Amino acid sequence: ILSGERLALARLLTEVENDSPAARLMLDNLFPHTGKAHLIGVTGAPGTGKSSLVNQIALHYRRTSEANPRRVAIVAVDPTSPFTGGAVLGDRVRMRDLAGDPGVFIRSMASRGSLGGLAQATAGMVQVFDAAGFEIILIETVGAGQTEVDIARLAHTTLVVESPGLGDDIQAIKAGILEIADILVINKADLPGVENAESALRGMLSLAHPVQKIFHHSQDMSLPEIKTPEASQWEPPLLRTIATDGTGVEELLAAIDQHALHLRQSGGWKRREQARLEAELQTLLTGTLVAEFRANIPAERYNKLVEQLVQRTLSPNEAVKILFKRRA
DSSP: OTTOOHHHHHHHHHHHHTTOHHHHHHHHHHGGGOSOSEEEEEEEOTTSOHHHHHHHHHHHHHHTTTTSOOOEEEEEEEOOOTTTOOOOOOGGGGGGGGTTOTTEEEEEEEOTTOSTTOOTTHHHHHHHHHHTTOSEEEEEOOOOSTTTTTHHHHOSEEEEEEOTTSSOTHHHHSTTTSTTOSEEEEOOTTSTTHHHHHHHHHHHHHHHSTTHHHHHSOTTOOGGGGGSHHHHHOOOOEEEOBTTTTBTHHHHHHHHHHHHHHHHHHTHHHHHHHHHHHHHHHHHHHHHHHHHHHHTSOHHHHHHHHHHHHTTSSOHHHHHHHHHHHHO
16 A cells, blocks of 8 residues: 555455455554645535546646646545445546546545435545555545535545536525635536626625634634634635636646645644544544444344334433433
């Protein structure tokens, strides 16, 4: 993995997605070699052209610095069927321009029912790519819309992609999606209505960001965080792109690099790393505690409580109290 061997990388990513004991051991060994990559999250509503835009971003990162091109990894999270549990994993269909480039690695993965637009194994995959020496890691979310705020806890730079003609402008300004944007992108800027979309979004940015950093990465952030240099100085730019022909992508890359520089100079990079790792720790801790708790409860007793819930003779709160009393 450390030498960038693609076959070993592909095998480990599969183990990470399956959450095998071998994968956990490998992640422990690789963790000291992480922390160098720039994590870029790409989120937004379905149909805004996220996959096509990711394709163009990766192409430009590979072509604009031909003397020393940056290695790019892409984690594309696709939705999972709630009925069959399967996933099409079709995002890479729109990234055919990257085929055959040894400096690009695309990995599609299923959300497996995770909310917030990211699968639980995404953080592990990002660690693997980071340790393998990929300097840019693009994380494309499912495209669930307003609930996709989990990406803000994982990425250093979050791109929120909108496009004109998707419906009511109010949808674009509802709480949750604009607040996480470090850079706001209006893709498909060649479509009618782009001026109206840009006007609405620009007007709402000033309302969305004065309190952004409280909720951006951690529920425990305090009110004084508003006054930090990161929160007071960075104003999310609003850019237009046309992913089908690459229009505006160079300006987008310049804004991404500028944001990364701003984070490093203001100390925001360290704060986001701390918040990201704390969020990952909390997720793992929650999963481990639930698993251990269930392992110590007899299946018959648990199923009996569930049956009482179904019959409405017991409320969920009462069931939890009973479980904890018997555990004690």
